[in-house]
Amino acid sequence: MENDFRRKPRRAARRSPPPSSSRSCRSCRVSIEALHRGLKVLDVGCGSGRALNLRASAFPQSDFTGYDFSAEAISAARAEAARLKLQNVRFMVRDAATLGELEHYDPITAFDAIHDQARPAKVLHSVANALKTDGVFLMQDIAGSSHVHKNLDHPLAVFLYTISCMHCMTVSLALNGDGLGAMATTEVLKFVRELPASEGVT
Ligand SMILES: C[S@@+](CC[C@H](N)C(=O)[O-])C[C@H]1O[C@@H](n2cnc3c(N)ncnc32)[C@H](O)[C@@H]1O
Numbered sequence: 001m002e003n004d005f006r007r008k009p010r011r012a013a014r015r016s017p018p019p020s021s022s023r024s025c026r027s028c029r030v031s032i033e034a035l036h037r038g039l040k041v042l043d044v045g046c047g048s049g050r051a052l053n054l055r056a057s058a059f060p061q062s063d064f065t066g067y068d069f070s071a072e073a074i075s076a077a078r079a080e081a082a083r084l085k086l087q088n089v090r091f092m093v094r095d096a097a098t099l100g101e102l103e104h105y106d107p108i109t110a111f112d113a114i115h116d117q118a119r120p121a122k123v124l125h126s127v128a129n130a131l132k133t134d135g136v137f138l139m140q141d142i143a144g145s146s147h148v149h150k151n152l153d154h155p156l157a158v159f160l161y162t163i164s165c166m167h168c169m170t171v172s173l174a175l176n177g178d179g180l181g182a183m184a185t186t187e188v189l190k191f192v193r194e195l196p197a198s199e200g201v202t
Contacts, residue, residue, distance in 0.1 A: 030107045030136045035059040039106035042067070044096040044127060045113025049077025056089035067094035099126040106132055110139045115184050116168050118177025120191045144183030151183055
């Protein structure tokens with residue numbers, strides 16, 4: 001679903017039950033309790049590893065792996081893990097498009113990383129293969145629109161288009177990729193929607 005910041009009426013805050021650590025995805029076994037017991041977790045496009053190191057500190061029984069193709073980012077991630085004396089996290093310089101791992105991880109996460117991919121569909125296929133059958137993929141990406149006129153009232157539009165042109169789109173195009181850019185919500189979601197049909201992912 002595409003965001004339209006101009007026309008979408010503000011929805012009243014929905015009253016939802018307070019988050020509970022015992023609530024989890026209905027059909028899977030990934031939960032806070034399971035993370036305390038021990039899961040195998042992968043973060044693709046982990047950057048300098050802050051989010052993964054935090055999780056590794058919080059869940060010492062789980063194993064955390066972070067992949068990023070930037071050697072500089074991975075080196076910063078390892079330095080932080082060493083400073084925090086974490087034994088349950090490892091960081092590797094890897095291209096997320098060619099993971100080559102089969103049914104290995106319980107949850108896989110990607111924070112702000114799919115729109116940056118040269119070949120997002122290939123990364124998502126790699127992720128689908130690397131998940132255990134009851135695993136979960138959690139992806140967070142920028143809530144923009146692929147249509148510039150729909151981003152006119154986006155509070156961060158100028159900033160996001162700047163980093164998009166200076167980094168996200170440019171890096172992807174330099175690798176002969178799709179060059180989605182930071183605001184490519186429609187395209188990112190299209191890749192995600194196409195995934196179940198091609199990979200049997202539900
Ligand atoms: C916007 S950063 C987000 C970093 C981190 N997830 C965070 O939230 O701070 C996107 C990251 O994806 C990485 N990346 C892009 N394409 C990649 C690929 N094919 N394989 C591995 N990492 C990739 C970039 O190097 C960058 O560190």
